[in-house]
Amino acid sequence: MSAAASAQAGAQFGVAGLGVMGAALALNISDHGFKVVGWDRDAKHVDEVNQKHGRPELQALASLESFVASLERPRRILLMVTAGAAVDQMLERLFPLLSPGDVVMDAGNSWFQDTRRREELCKSKGFRFLGVGVSGGEEGARHGPSIMPGGPTEAYALVRPVLEAIAARTDEGLCVTHVGPDGAGHFVKMVHNGIEYADMQLLAETYDVLRRGLGLSADALADLFSKWNEGIAESFLLETTIKVLRKKDAQTGQPLVDLVLDKAGQKGTGKWTVQVALDLGVPVPSIAASLDARVLSSMKDERVAASRKLKGPSETLSAEEKAQLAQWAHDALYAARVVTYAQGMRLIQAASQEYKWNISLAEMARIWRGGCIIRAKLLTPLRESFTRQPDLPNLLVSDAFAPVLEKMAPAWRKLVGVATKVGIPVPVFSASLAYLDSYRSAELPQNLTQAQRDAFGAHTYQRRDKPEAGFVHTDWNS
Numbered sequence: 176m177s178a179a180a181s182a183q184a185g186a187q188f189g190v191a192g193l194g195v196m197g198a199a200l201a202l203n204i205s206d207h208g209f210k211v212v213g214w215d216r217d218a219k220h221v222d223e224v225n226q227k228h229g230r231p232e233l234q235a236l237a238s239l240e241s242f243v244a245s246l247e248r249p250r251r252i253l254l255m256v257t258a259g260a261a262v263d264q265m266l267e268r269l270f271p272l273l274s275p276g277d278v279v280m281d282a283g284n285s286w287f288q289d290t291r292r293r294e295e296l297c298k299s300k301g302f303r304f305l306g307v308g309v310s311g312g313e314e315g316a317r318h319g320p321s322i323m324p325g326g327p328t329e330a331y332a333l334v335r336p337v338l339e340a341i342a343a344r345t346d347e348g349l350c351v352t353h354v355g356p357d358g359a360g361h362f363v364k365m366v367h368n369g370i371e372y373a374d375m376q377l378l379a380e381t382y383d384v385l386r387r388g389l390g391l392s393a394d395a396l397a398d399l400f401s402k403w404n405e406g407i408a409e410s411f412l413l414e415t416t417i418k419v420l421r422k423k424d425a426q427t428g429q430p431l432v433d434l435v436l437d438k439a440g441q442k443g444t445g446k447w448t449v450q451v452a453l454d455l456g457v458p459v460p461s462i463a464a465s466l467d468a469r470v471l472s473s474m475k476d477e478r479v480a481a482s483r484k485l486k487g488p489s490e491t492l493s494a495e496e497k498a499q500l501a502q503w504a505h506d507a508l509y510a511a512r513v514v515t516y517a518q519g520m521r522l523i524q525a526a527s528q529e530y531k532w533n534i535s536l537a538e539m540a541r542i543w544r545g546g547c548i549i550r551a552k553l554l555t556p557l558r559e560s561f562t563r564q565p566d567l568p569n570l571l572v573s574d575a576f577a578p579v580l581e582k583m584a585p586a587w588r589k590l591v592g593v594a595t596k597v598g599i600p601v602p603v604f605s606a607s608l609a610y611l612d613s614y615r616s617a618e619l620p621q622n623l624t625q626a627q628r629d630a631f632g633a634h635t636y637q638r639r640d641k642p643e644a645g646f647v648h649t650d651w652n653s
């Protein structure tokens with residue numbers, strides 16, 4: 176054993192992958208009195224942890240063999256590497272070094288079906304595997320993330336003291352719980368990110384309507400949003416928006432946000448959320464619209480060319496509309512946000528039924544209340560709703576939210592109406608409102624759709640007046 180490894184012999188926890196999140200988690204774990212050993216394939220990351228963050232409880236090693244050998248058994252190893260092939264490569268490298276009963280956690284944003292496969296693979300070799308969703312970015316990982324572990328309960332029991340020590344805490348409890356078996360943790364983290372996409376897009380649309388509609392500067396918007404953040408709309412993402420709007424460019428003195436190119440990237444979790452929602456037959460139009468908004472934003476050159484050819488409406492906002500716009504935007508933001516969380520919860524509920532995960536939606540709301548990117552005040556009534564009625568079919572019909580939506584919908588409709596009138600795109604505000612209107616409609620026009628299907632493809636239909644007849648077909652040509 177190398178000198179470095181022996182110095183850390185008897186380490187209680189290992190973190191493999193010392194990038195942004197891995198280094199922050201390793202420091203957080205060592206803050207809580209655990210003896211931690213780290214590893215990274217890049218010597219730069221190893222040196223950085225040892226030199227910049229040098230402390231007796233944390234040592235980074237460049238040798239994977241020494242890293243594994245330095246851990247007490249059963250070993251507890253957290254992988255924090257790029258999601259995808261890197262996780263499989265790490266497992267292949269670790270397998271020859273591990274002992275039966277060791278626990279490997281994948282804490283990246285992995286595709287939940289990969290997690291299910293990896294757990295089976297590890298089990299077949301006598302190892303334990305957990306798919307662990309982590310949210311909160313670098314700051315959260317460093318000082319208290321929200322943690323969503325999924326996998327075998329006996330594996331969770333072995334890592335629980337560490338995860339509970341490092342997780343965020345709120346007055347509703349620790350922001351970690353065992354989500355469920357196999358891919359449940361990564362599934363919940365994926366949906367968390369889908370909600371994140373939709374909420375971010377709602378904030379972008381709010382910003383756009385107010386800056387274009389009222390001509391508000393970044394500072395004026397930050398002032399307005401700061402007031403909102405003291406009330407029911409309070410959220411981490413709103414707080415982040417305020418921080419971004421206030422930041423000045425060091426070179427020009429201008430608001431930095433005005434200098435940021437309007438192209439949003441994505442790493443895949445939002446896309447997966449929409450794909451799996453389609454597979455499970457759960458409508459998530461707000462999340463899908465936010466994904467499309469990022470994709471459309473990335474087509475900058477095409478949009479610039481199109482803007483020269485496709486002119487928008489010449490109408491402008493009236494003085495009365497301008498006077499009310501900020502209040503409409505506030506109510507619309509809150510109500511549309513409720514709808515996006517409702518879609519996400521419904522998706523988790525559907526997956527939990529499909530895969531028999533037995534996920535508690537109330538517990539998910541509780542562990543999202545602190546540490547994570549989608550933490551928001553509305554999660555408290557959301558948790559209470561699912562605590563009172565665990566099988567609530569949709570948050571929109573809960574006693575906590577139905578009256579709020581009723582109260583705020585008129586302002587929301589006004590916002591979508593005026594934005595549409597002057598040609599400001601509000602895809603998530605509109606998609607969320609259409610979802611609400613569809614969900615609350617006892618009658619939808621799909622009688623026509625079904626009749627069309629039968630008319631051109633003999634796909635049959637059911638009669639309202641004769642339900643006992645089952646599926647029937649008509650010759651629509653005669």
Ligand SMILES: NC(=O)C1=CN([C@@H]2O[C@H](COP(=O)(O)OP(=O)(O)OC[C@H]3O[C@@H](n4cnc5c(N)ncnc54)[C@H](OP(=O)(O)O)[C@@H]3O)[C@@H](O)[C@H]2O)C=CC1
Nearest residue numbers: 192193194195196197217255256257258261283284309312
């Ligand atoms: N950043 C964030 O806010 C959040 C990120 N995540 C997820 O956490 C994971 C890590 O993200 P983050 O820390 O931001 O990313 P970084 O790019 O900072 O770190 C990725 C780490 O993975 C290592 N790595 C990549 N490929 C391999 C491989 N084939 N074998 C071994 N190591 C490899 C990198 O090593 P090297 O430097 O040598 O390339 C690096 O140490 C991702 O799944 C991400 O989606 C989750 C929540 C929040």
Ligand SMILES: O=C(CO)[C@H](O)[C@H](O)COP(=O)(O)O
Nearest residue numbers: 284310311441442443444548
């Ligand atoms: O998981 C996260 C937060 O919860 C990461 O920040 C993730 O990278 C965000 O997704 P994307 O990069 O697609 O915007």
